[in-house]
Amino acid sequence: MNRIKTAFLFVLAFSFACAASAALPRTPSPEGAKVYIISPADGETVGKTFTVQFGLKGMGVAPAGIELPNTGHHHLLINAKSLPDEGVPMPMSESLKHFGKGQTEVDLTLEPGTHTLQLVLGDYLHIPHQPVVASEQITVVVK
């Protein structure tokens, strides 16, 4: 009896290991989908606290956790050197903000100096779409 139990547990553990190592499925983005920063403009000088407005064309905004075709939620990269890994949920940090409630703008406070901003859309699981829907990276000068 114990042997069967052990064999069963082994099979169970093996299936979990397989599921974890398999790549998560990517959500397709429609052709022509575009995310962009409406404001501030590239190169603009802004105050310490300023509003960043998110624009999206060819797709809709849906809160995280809601699986609807051709939708996603915004992620703002602050001073990122590269785009986040494509096959996994985007991490959450001070430099990678999630807008999982479906927000389309944020009041951001940054230290004086030059900063870069970039938007990346994520699916209901926070994974970038395929192909990735990302904005141009813009530069703002905080005075």
Ligand SMILES: [Cu+2]
């Ligand atoms: Cu997210």
